[in-house]
Amino acid sequence: MQTPFHLPTLDIPTLLIVYQVVAMLMAVVTLGGAWSARGRHGLWLWAGAFGVIALAQLLRALLVSFGAPTPWLSIGHIGGVISSALVLLAVRSFLGLRLHRLPVILFTGLACLASVLVVSTGQPQWSLLSLPLTLAASALLRGFALPPIIRSWNSRGGFALGLMLVDLSLSVAAYALRAITVTPAFAGSLEQAVTVNGLWLLLFIVLLTGQAFAVLLLVNSELQRSLWSMVEIDPLTSLLNRRGMKNRIGRLRQRGLVAKAAPSVVVAMIDFDHFKQINDRHGHAAGDAVLRGLGRLLLNHVRPNDLAVRMGGEEFAVVWQDVSAEDAVKLAERLRQSVEDELFGSEFGAIQCTVSIGIAMPRGQEEALDDLLGRADAALYKAKREGRNRVERAY
Numbered sequence: 001m002q003t004p005f006h007l008p009t010l011d012i013p014t015l016l017i018v019y020q021v022v023a024m025l026m027a028v029v030t031l032g033g034a035w036s037a038r039g040r041h042g043l044w045l046w047a048g049a050f051g052v053i054a055l056a057q058l059l060r061a062l063l064v065s066f067g068a069p070t071p072w073l074s075i076g077h078i079g080g081v082i083s084s085a086l087v088l089l090a091v092r093s094f095l096g097l098r099l100h101r102l103p104v105i106l107f108t109g110l111a112c113l114a115s116v117l118v119v120s121t122g123q124p125q126w127s128l129l130s131l132p133l134t135l136a137a138s139a140l141l142r143g144f145a146l147p148p149i150i151r152s153w154n155s156r157g158g159f160a161l162g163l164m165l166v167d168l169s170l171s172v173a174a175y176a177l178r179a180i181t182v183t184p185a186f187a188g189s190l191e192q193a194v195t196v197n198g199l200w201l202l203l204f205i206v207l208l209t210g211q212a213f214a215v216l217l218l219v220n221s222e223l224q225r226s227l228w229s230m231v232e233i234d235p236l237t238s239l240l241n242r243r244g245m246k247n248r249i250g251r252l253r254q255r256g257l258v259a260k261a262a263p264s265v266v267v268a269m270i271d272f273d274h275f276k277q278i279n280d281r282h283g284h285a286a287g288d289a290v291l292r293g294l295g296r297l298l299l300n301h302v303r304p305n306d307l308a309v310r311m312g313g314e315e316f317a318v319v320w321q322d323v324s325a326e327d328a329v330k331l332a333e334r335l336r337q338s339v340e341d342e343l344f345g346s347e348f349g350a351i352q353c354t355v356s357i358g359i360a361m362p363r364g365q366e367e368a369l370d371d372l373l374g375r376a377d378a379a380l381y382k383a384k385r386e387g388r389n390r391v392e393r394a395y
């Protein structure tokens with residue numbers, strides 16, 4: 001079959017050297033990133049993915065110049081499959097998913113073995129199968145990394161993840177199409193197949209560079225995220241702190257999920273009764289265990305869009321969304337009862353405590369969050385004055 005268009009002649013060995021140099025550069029840049037991020041987010045695996053391509057091409061070039069036996073020359077193809085396996089593992093590690101290493105290793109091993117076997121026959125019609133075979137294996141391995149990235153992008157969004165998604169999707173398509181089009185049967189002749197492969201190499205150099213940029217952007221945004229969570233999360237209870245709550249509500253308002261002081265938002269301020277006595281009687285460590293226990297209990301009482309917050313000391317807050325005033329009173333009462341029924345376990349024995357709760361609903365669209373919190377606080381102190389272990393509502 002003759003292709004209807006004229007393909008430019010490309011110097012494949014030169015392109016392979018460029019591919020190798022770019023991969024080497026990307027490996028060095030990603031290694032630097034992995035080093036500064038202490039290897040978090042699967043960065044060593046990303047660096048490995050670029051490094052393997054660079055090393056495989058280098059080895060191949062050396063073997064060719066030393067006149068190594070033919071089976072060794074499939075090392076470049078094998079490097080591509082191993083690199084794709086590392087990309088799959090890197091994506092899972094980056095997204096914090098379990099790494100199913102064994103099936104990935106087995107599949108990669110089989111693809112590499114098949115490549116060596118077909119090249120070892122010494123028969124051109126078999127040897128030529130090595131490239132499409134390993135390219136197809138790479139397309140599959142990278143394809144398996146797509147669904148978790150798509151899910152993550154749907155929930156998190158972000159430019160860096162979007163860029164990774166685009167690059168990975170393009171590379172899955174490119175590996176699959178390259179596997180088909182580099183076969184002489186498709187290209188029309190062996191010469192045409194070599195030229196088509198050269199054109200693909202050009203695209204692969206671009207995709208490789210795009211992937212390295214996406215990795216670095218992703219790591220940068222992850223480091224920023226973890227820095228923010230250190231600022232916004234209370235280390236003792238892992239709940240949001242006061243700043244985290246304000247930022248979260250600000251972000252929800254920006255995304256239009258919460259209208260400015262929407263009337264359906266209810267704030268509950270929660271404060272332990274006589275917490276000082278718990279510390280005095282059982283010790284500070286037992287007090288900490290009780291605070292952690294309330295943190296867990298609050299998380300069980302809120303839905304994904306609600307917020308559970310440690311405001312400071314033994315004061316907590318819950319922000320319920322989409323609830324009526326009547327339902328909020330019921331929710332707060334149920335929460336108060338749960339704390340009363342709970343035996344907060346610690347190594348010093350079970351500790352029983354109670355909380356006082358003040359709840360407030362926005363007066364109108366314009367009430368600022370601080371004013372709302374202030375009124376919930378005032379209701380809380382009314383609950384304390386009226387005898388503690390009770391819920392009071394601000395009007």
Ligand SMILES: Nc1nc2c(ncn2[C@@H]2O[C@H](COP(=O)(O)OP(=O)(O)OP(=O)(O)O)[C@@H](O)[C@H]2O)c(=O)[nH]1
Nearest residue numbers: 271272273274275276277279284285287288313314
């Ligand atoms: N263990 C522990 N105790 C804390 C922490 N933060 C604040 N506290 C203690 O919480 C206690 C709060 O005491 P008070 O403000 O007098 O309040 P209270 O004893 O709960 O009395 P009422 O609120 O009036 O019922 C103090 O003894 C603080 O030391 C903490 O992180 N861990």
